[in-house]
Amino acid sequence: MKYNHIITACLLLCAVASCDDTKVEYVDSTNPDGLVVNGLENNQIEVYTGGQKQVEIALLPGDKEYPNIKDSYVFTSSDKKIFTVSNAGVVTGKGVGEGVLTISSKLYPGRAARVMVRVTDEYFFVKEILVPDAFKNYTMAPGASLNLGDYISVLPANASDKSFAFRTTDPEIVEVSEDGIVKANSLGTDTITILAAEQGGEAFTELIIEVKAPTYQALDRTEWKMDTSIKYSDGKNYVPDGSTGKPEDLLDGKANTFLSLVKPTKTAGYTTGGVTYKPEPNAPLFFVADTQSETTTFDYVRFGYRTSNTNLYLRPYGFSIYGSNDGTDFELILGNVDAQPASTNVVFNLPLPVSYRYVRIVFTDWDTKNGSTIQLAEFDLGNTSFE
16 A cells, blocks of 8 residues: 555656646756956956946856846945946946945855956047147247247147147247247247147147347327226325326336335335325235227237336236226236346237237236335337337
8 A cells, every 4th residue: 555655646746747838947056156257457447437337247167057147246336436336237437536346146145256446537639739820930029938838729628638748949049948938039930849748749730930139119108098906095096206106107208207006915004295005905906008999909018117216126026917998807918927127128028919998917926025115117018020
């Protein structure tokens, strides 16, 4: 009877098996020894900010077959400000830096991998260096300077490295600093080459510079109106110094009359004639010329310093030039100019001619230890011609 029961059980099992149409896949039950990310060098994923990389995973050893089930891995970013990772293993660069990507298997607990993710900004090479046509054949006066860096642009505009190298064929005629400051030394013709620094000269452009003797023609100042940025306690827009000190004295052609203003750093003020003239705290100090014409075109500014007192601490050390056609909105023409206080008459050449009705001179540097006022004897505008 015992044997009959055994035979019956076997027949029942056989019957059930023969009636079940389900296909069963037999998989090697041996667990994988490890988990790796394919296609990496130095166990590192490199991606640009905004870029993406798909993580490719393999189980070891590679000569065995393992289930490759979708969503069977967990991906974790150590720093989501550096990179994020989707459930499908797509890494997205977010910010420049490094982080760790951890990958673990849901099917095989304990099997995991860690890789470094390095995120950098995508590098774009300079394809072309652009300089305005006016500088491609450019004439300068001896002693004049030009900041080329203010006028250079590149393509593509988002180039990764916008630094340049500058070369000149004859520095005795024209010299160029590492920052692109061109200085005209002597009469002659020279070639300046501008190269994209990081490409060894693959992208470059050339400029022809002629240094010629200049002739300066001042504009007629007869109708000009002058003003300053300040009103002192007595209602004056200047500090009296005897019979002079007024902004209009800048236009009288005399070296012994002058504009006089209290230095902004002289916070206690300057007393003369029983009146204490104090500067306005944290306010720019300037004078402005209204030329009465919106078509006033000029390519230089001239300063004349007083000859009756040659103390340098009474002269401006630096200034900026602004222009406007409505007297309200001013545009920078040339910034942080060395006022050359050791000279008597100085011509400041502009890179290109400009046209404005109003011209503002803002003092930006002066002697902060000695003297109470900034003084300037002459101011005019004009145009340059070359022989």
